[in-house]
Amino acid sequence: MVSAVHHRTATVDGHDVFYREAGDPKAPAVVLLHGFPTSSHMFRHLIPALADRYHVIAPDHIGFGLSAMPAPRDFPYTFDALADVTSGLLKQLGIDRFAMYVQDYGAPIGWRLALQAPDHITAIITQNGNAYEEGFVKPFWDGVFAYAKAPGPDTEAAMRGALTPESVRWQYTHGVADPTLVSPDNWVLDQALLDRPGNDEIQLRLFRDYSTNVDLYPRVHQYFRDSQVPLLAVWGANDEIFGPDGATAFSQDLPDAEIHLLEAGHFALESHLQTVTEHIRGFLARVLA
Structure with a gap:
């Protein structure tokens, strides 16, 4: 029997937050945190695959998907702010203990949630969700860090290139042996949302803030060492954004990490x-038993 998936909206700090929800609210909670440039749409197949046993929540971050897209003057587009909204949503839903699946931008948001309340995190699944400098693949990240360090016309051009249809499609199909397994709905939907008036400036603000995630890594590593939180890294090894060294690096601080x-x-969910x-x-059956 396939679990029903509900599509809901909550108001957090005055902003509408869209989220997908499935499973018994009394079951152990699993929170799915998406990356750039997508939304909870990336979890459309995973949610019902887990909801027979778990209470699954997958929000759209502010500025993404079907959540609110306030202008930058009305919302500080930082990873701190995105994490605060996610925390507010979970409090509103009464979820104070949860496993989390993090991918891309979902990782720095998830690390902030863990640092705010370490005891709330029961387990971590990271799918190309980075926490170590070893994971950054060049030359992809050279442009991001150059822009964060010195925003201006010269460095901004490369970042605007990341918002184009060619770049968005590349994120889905690069490194996939059989690209016909990847639905074009993904990049068509993502591009339509990126092309909304004003969304480019939102994405540029987050690009400029990305270096704060790297600054946070020492605290994240200390959290790993102190908590020994159960962690599964299931990683697309052909990713030229976050490479496989980012997956194996978790074992530096979590010797029992399970790495595949x-x-x-x-976007490994699309092909695997x-x-x-x-x-x-x-x-989850082993660590949440």
Whole structure:
């Protein structure tokens, strides 16, 4: 039996936050945190695959998906602010203990949640969700860090290039042995949302803030060492944004981390849904038992 997925909206600090929800609210909670340039849409197949056993919540970050997109003058587009909204949503839903799945931007948001309340995190699944400098693949990140350090016309051009249809599609198809497994709905939807008037400035603000995530890494590593939180890294090894060294690096601070490298790209759920799901279900059954 396939679990029903509900599509809901809550108001957090005056902003509408769209989220997908499935499963028994009394079951252990699993929070799914998406990355750039997508939304909770990336979890559309994973949610029902987990909801028979878990209470699954997948929000759209502010400025993404179907959540509110306030102008930058009305919302500080930083990773701190995105994490605060996520924390506010979970409090409103009464979720104070949860496992989290983090991917891309979802990782620095998730790390902030863990640092705010370490005891709230029961387990971590990271799918190309970085926490170590070893994970950054060049030349992709050279442009991001140059722009964060010195925003201006010269450095901004490369960042605007990341918002184009070619770049968005590349994130989905690069490193995938059989690109026909990846639905074009992904990049068509993402591009339509990126092309909304004003969304480019939102994304540029977050690019400029990205270096704050790296500054946070020493605290994140200390959290790992102190908590020894159960962690599963199930990682697209062909990703040229966050490479496989980012997955194996978790074992530096979490010796018992479970690490699986897949012949997949940045969005491994699109080509390896069944494999990722099996790893997650096995992992959670062991660590949340």
